[in-house]
Amino acid sequence: MGTEGENARVIAGRYRLEARIGRGGMGVVWRATDQLLGRQVAVKELALDDSLSADEARMQRDRTLREARAVAQLRHAHIIVVHDVVVDDERPYIVMELIVGGSLADRISRNGPVDAVEAARIGIDLLGALRSAHDAGVLHRDLKPANVLMEAGTDRVVLTDFGIAQVAGATTLTESGAFVGSPEYTAPERMSGARTGPESDLWSLGALLCTALSGASPFRRDSLGGILHAVVVDEIRPPDQAAPLLPVVRGLLERDPDLRLGATEAERLLRAFLDTGRTPRASSAYTPTQRDVARRKPAPAPPAPTAPTTDSAPAAPADRPPSKQSAHSARGVLVAAALVAAMAGAGVSAAALLMHKGGDGGGTPTSSAPHSAPASPRTTKTSPTPTTSASTAPTPTVTVTSSGVVAPASRKAPSGYRLAQDPAGFSLAVPEGFTREAQGERTFYLSEGEVFRLGIKATDPEPDGPTAVMRRADAKGPSTNPGYHDGRVTGTTHNGYPAALWEFSWGGFTKAEGARHTYDLCWEQDGRMYDVWVSAPVGKVTEAKEYFDVAVDTFVP
Known part of the structure; x- marks a missing residue:
């Protein structure tokens, strides 16, 4: 049980919560002191959802702790360091390194958009962080300017709040109609809940670069329905300020995740811009599945949540991509499904947290070999x-x-x-x-x-x-x-x-x-x-x- 003392609360018998420094959909972030090691830390106090049953609340808490522990295994200069995960009075807390300085969103709000050189630097650092996380089987799921910290004095870029969809218990549009995440930065394939992977984080980075360069996401609209339509159907128009980095921005904002620019190629293009002042075209031989985007099974066409669709185009043959007409029809079905689900009662939760890592073996150190291989x-x-x-x-x-x-x-x-x-x-x-x-x-x-x-x-x-x-x-x-x-x-x-x-x-x-x-x-x-x-x-x-x-x-x- 947390204790009160001289205007500060101590949790887990160790961390003194001293000043609130942030609040989001997932809870409150405190500046705190680790009394055991005598250092300043940031502590995220996760909000409890009073609408959940006891079992549901325990499920969410257990998953949160598991995901946070997994992210704590990540080690990268541009990923937030997780020091500890504790439970106090049945509420989970995540103890992280304290980054002195505001977020990229704060910086844009205070000083306006950044120039192309600074955007390229930020992009390179975030790509390194994402590639490290993706290699470990960890997705971010809520990449946006508010989740990118800029350390004062060094301008170090630090990615925080991994795994919102994993921790919150939903992909994006849930069956109850709730939207978990930040829709202006959410990839179209995640809008439908049909697929999510490293490619989805890269789409979010493309939208983030546009925001950093112009001050606003290219998908900003007056309503959730308008945002969903902009992401899935509308023509994508990067801001004029993105012109120096246009090959990167357009490549990351490719709606087909299998054709989307991958992290390795995006970083190559950004480094070329910093070295030469111009961004080359993406390599024509490059495909995201060759290096840094895990190959994924084709996403099934998303069904409309309330009414069946009767006019969807037939699938294209497997050996060639769908026609523009069928792709447009598929996007229409997708956005219809997303809109119907959203209007079924959705609120938008802009939250944040942490996520996970990957494995092999076979269920015990005694995994059996495939049929095609001789018995071992x-x-x-x-x-x-x-x-x-x-x-x-x-x-x-x-x-x-x-x-x-x-x-x-x-x-x-x-x-x-x-x-x-x-x-x-x-x-x-x-x-x-x-x-x-x-x-x-x-x-x-x-x-x-x-x-x-x-x-x-x-x-x-x-x-x-x-x-x-x-x-x-x-x-x-x-x-x-x-x-x-x-x-x-x-x-x-x-x-x-x-x-x-x-x-x-x-x-x-x-x-x-x-x-x-x-x-x-x-x-x-x-x-x-x-x-x-x-x-x-x-x-x-x-x-x-x-x-x-x-x-x-x-x-x-």
């Missing part, structure tokens, strides 16, 4: 199954998760997933196209070619609990998973039950495929121990993390 010793080992980095959320009622999932009580799967009622007695949402395979006491759902492996195991509980089980599995990692490295076990909770998250990388099944990463969550519930994990190649951790979160969030024993 690890297919028959029985060491404890690793714990996936699942969301530590309470028993769900009706909540929309980070990947657009409605929690199990509503028995719905997000777009692109199906609800699997497994013969073993549990249910969970798995990606469409994944096929089931039983391997002894483990059940797998496998993608084509077994690139992604989602595993589930249920056993009798161990006397010393999930964390001890996962630590033993971690200790055996080098013998059960050749090339094992970067193993990490974190004690946590899931649905209010004791849990442990195990995350690690290893050498993979074959040299051709290369290294893999695993997220694994293990927890005890109602006299059973459950283990859910997802394994994937290290280059696909963003997708793996999404599959993992959905699986854990929708799992019902």
Whole structure:
């Protein structure tokens, strides 16, 4: 319980909250003193939603803590440092480095837009931060000027408030009609809830650069409906001030995420501008999927929330892009769906927080090899199954998760997933196209070619609990998973039950495929121990993390 003393409150017996320095949709930010280490810190006190049930509130709190702990693993000069995550009087707090200086939004409001040189510098720093986060399977989801800090005296650019959609429990437009995020900076594919990935953060950066250069987002309108229409349908007109950086801005504001300019190429163009005073065209040979944007499955066409659409254009053949007419029709369906959902009762929540990392292995250090590969010793080992980095959320009622999932009580799967009622007695949402395979006491759902492996195991509980089980599995990692490295076990909770998250990388099944990463969550519930994990190649951790979160969030024993 926090204590009061001489105009200051002390939380977790350590952090003295001294002055409020900011407020947003997710809560209040305080300047505080870490009394143990004698240093100044910033503490984010997360707001509690009084409309949530006790289970929903616990689910949101557990997920917040899990995501914050994951972001705390990121290390980059332009990403906020998370020192600690604590709970005081059932309210979560995130302890971060204190950046003296305002946000980019404050700077623009106070001094006006920046010039192209300064915008390029800011863009390069943010691209470095995003690439580091994306490589770790972490998305930002709310990149905007208010979430970019400018350190006084050094002008260091610091990206903060990761994972708003993940922490708030929604992608963008939820099934209740609420919009979570900042619509002027939200990519069109996220507007529909059909897809989100590194590409979506890059769209947001394009809108941010326009704002930094001109003082306003190119998608600013008088209403939420107007903003949605501008993002999805209207002609995109970058401001005149963006002319020096136009190839970058236009490339980032490409509506098709598969054609959008990637982080590596965008940084190359911005550096060329700083070196030469002009921005070259993007490389014609460049495609975002070659280096820094994880390849993602095609997003399904978003259904209208209230009324079926009868005039959508037929899909283009898989081997060629859709025509302009069909693309325009698809955008019309998308914006109609977004608008209907928004008008169903949406308020706009501009909030902020933190997010996550990615894994491999196979659900225990004893992952089985793909069918196409010869059997190996690890297919028959029985060491404890690793714990996936699942969301530590309470028993769900009706909540929309980070990947657009409605929690199990509503028995719905997000777009692109199906609800699997497994013969073993549990249910969970798995990606469409994944096929089931039983391997002894483990059940797998496998993608084509077994690139992604989602595993589930249920056993009798161990006397010393999930964390001890996962630590033993971690200790055996080098013998059960050749090339094992970067193993990490974190004690946590899931649905209010004791849990442990195990995350690690290893050498993979074959040299051709290369290294893999695993997220694994293990927890005890109602006299059973459950283990859910997802394994994937290290280059696909963003997708793996999404599959993992959905699986854990929708799992019902």
